[in-house]
Amino acid sequence: MWVIENQQYLGEVDTWSRAEQFGDGVFETLLVSDGVSRALSLHAKRLQLGLRSLQISPPAQNLQDMLSGYVDNMVEYSGLRNGVLKVMVSRAKSARGYGYEDQAEPCIAVFFSPYQPPKSGFYEQGIDVQMCSTQCSIQQQLAGLKHLNRLENVLAKSELQSDCFEGLMGNYLGLVIEGTMSNVFFEKGDALYTPELSLSGVAGIMRSLIMAHCRRKGIALHITHIKMNALAQFDSAFVCNSVMGLLPIKKIKDKPMAIGKLTRQLQMAIRSGEIYA
């Protein structure tokens, strides 16, 4: 095919990135602290699940070793020991059209960026959160995966008002799903609640770590459908992801929230590293 890119005629080109044409791939975002990433095995496991679900040939026999190698390389190349590593694995390039060749070699792009953590006050006093009008799509085959079709997150993020650090997204069925770049948990009495993600959303690594921690510690955790219009029942809530950890919510829309006992307990477990046990 003949290609013009940004006004420049490139001549005849056989193939073009399928990540760019279709978002045909998955990605992982890892926190690197003092030269290491502490949740490599979970990231590798989710990456493997994503590749298998999309029928993309894995780029390495051992994905955990691959991720670990990228962490080491980037720490060396950049001279930074703290940052965020993003690894995108997409299906091989192809010409126009949805079809693809089996067994084609996948493409990998890896970015390493300095990390600017949220203000420390956000961890202590909590953040304001708004409700986004952009929905999470309902798509059972893709739900849970961290795939490259992320337009809805882009649109939801663009809705955020300057005083809101994060926004919550629901789906067409009126269920709360997640934040624009995080998962969400709610606290009531002695239990935690987090949205079930079989229809929509990304199953985050910090969410998995928190789930495992709750199992180990005997903390009641309900993974369930939570209606957008039923948030008033909860006393406390927080958002989390692998990079920023856990941020308590001090206000959802106009409703003030208290910072819960379990929320603080989990925050400590992340700070101490116990969460990665």
Next chain:
Amino acid sequence: MWVIENQQYLGEVDTWSRAEQFGDGVFETLLVSDGVSRALSLHAKRLQLGLRSLQISPPAQNLQDMLSGYVDNMVEYSGLRNGVLKVMVSRAKSARGYGYEDQAEPCIAVFFSPYQPPKSGFYEQGIDVQMCSTQCSIQQQLAGLKHLNRLENVLAKSELQSDCFEGLMGNYLGLVIEGTMSNVFFEKGDALYTPELSLSGVAGIMRSLIMAHCRRKGIALHITHIKMNALAQFDSAFVCNSVMGLLPIKKIKDKPMAIGKLTRQLQMAIRSGEIYA
């Protein structure tokens, strides 16, 4: 940020394609016949709607002139007078993260490929169509748009058995939405029926042309919810898109379909060019 792409260390790079990172853009696919594309104004209109919906700055004041210019350039560069032009417009490059700068210059990639039309027998005797298990996502803000988040089409297409030219996709609510690369119409008695696309799907240009033709000719057309389990009620059906035109369906799953009177009438209107009136 520091970048490694396919094992190659690229050094420090400020930004990366947002189409590749997030599928953050839209595209159009135009048929070029004898050096011209006959539905430029509709493609330009849909492109404009898509860009506005995603809040991407339009890359030109007059998008129809822009598309027309790409057709002319590509016909000249390639020496081909017949082919398929694909124009992808995505939001400007950025670093990692969903946020973006307003007013950033969009990126444009344009491909021109030779066109291999389906066998002529498919137009005469019809095609076999299967039901895909991959769903169309339900996402009200993105429904109708031809955006770059096309993983579900890739997965649905990969399901196609060798004897099926196309597959039909439904959504979580059990509604028929479209083909993997086409829109679908059904015929019963003196009327046509096509899925309403406010929850899922791409509003195709050939679909729009057929809708306009039906209005002009007084052909009854119902744009409505059609349940997957209610397809048995229809006598005939066809799929269509801007590139291949209209293909009658001779079998859906195991159910043989007749080729309808209106289906043939529309096929003639496409062949004669009357559809572009």
